[in-house]
Amino acid sequence: MEFRPVTKKGATKENVAPASPSKVGLLVVKTANQTIEDAKLQAIPNALCGNFWYEGEVSILFADTNVGKSILSVQIADMISRGDARGVFGCQAKAQYILYLDFELSDKQFEKRYSVDYQKHYLWDKRFLRVKINTAFTDFDDFEKQLFFEIENLLVETSIKILVVDNITYLKMQSTESGKEAMPLMKHLTRLKHQFGLSLLVIAHTPKRLNPSSPLTFNDLAGSKQLSNFADSIFCIGRSNQEPDLRYVKQLKARSCAVSEEVWVCRLEKQHNFLGFNFLETNFEQNHLKPKNEAKNELMEQVSKLRDDHPDWPYQKIADEAGTNKMNVKRILDRLKL
Known part of the structure; x- marks a missing residue:
């Protein structure tokens, strides 16, 4: 007969391990030691973009209009598709397929950005897959539901594990500046992460800043509180006051490394047929803000x-x-x- 310790009513049961759950439910209980043993069987996450974004994370990159958030996100995606580990935005993971949902640029705008006057085009790796909205088929009763349905189908069909969404406003017909609209969206993206084992980079925007002389913070992210709570990592781009083409990249949140006190200063420039961020130095944000x-x-x-x-x-x-x-x-x- 199985031994069952007897305790008085209200007494604490000591040294009795909880029974294993008999069915799969919402909560999973296991000891801290078992958690470590299970974690040992999982691969160590590789950096997908320097210290800014790691495998298995939902990361958010945000900036004001015309600062270069789409330019940097394409650069990151290009490096992931090649497994290019060079520089501060380098990818430490092996080269792999990536889905880039581009809801910003037309095909011709994309061509202009990555060519020399529509000639001598930049040659992309075959693993870089760019996804566009088919404008002939957008008349659905529930556009958001249909969009997520087709994204999930793409993930199932391709087995791709890395997804970039440029930008978040196209996933919701309503504004994502309020937490009320941002929270269900982030819940949906987090569910996709766990369901498909994804690494997600979501491009977001910032409303007009109340004070351009103050540092960038979570408050500059539209829908800041709800979006930042669900994200594993967050980084942003600021416009330097020193020169028109200078930008700085700032880390705001990280779970896989320490958050840097300095920013990464870059020059936004087109080198032959590729428009991108060229890293110059690390510096303090205050040196790049307006007096x-x-x-x-x-x-x-x-x-x-x-x-x-x-x-x-x-x-x-x-x-x-x-x-x-x-x-x-x-x-x-x-x-x-x-």
């Missing part, structure tokens, strides 16, 4: 011009256009007596 007085004067000039051009606009409309808040607009106009 506070300069940013303040620029905002005052912008608000003043908007009031002159649109005298009937309310404070909120001016604030939205200037990338600030209503109270700042009121203070500036009161000071200028406009």
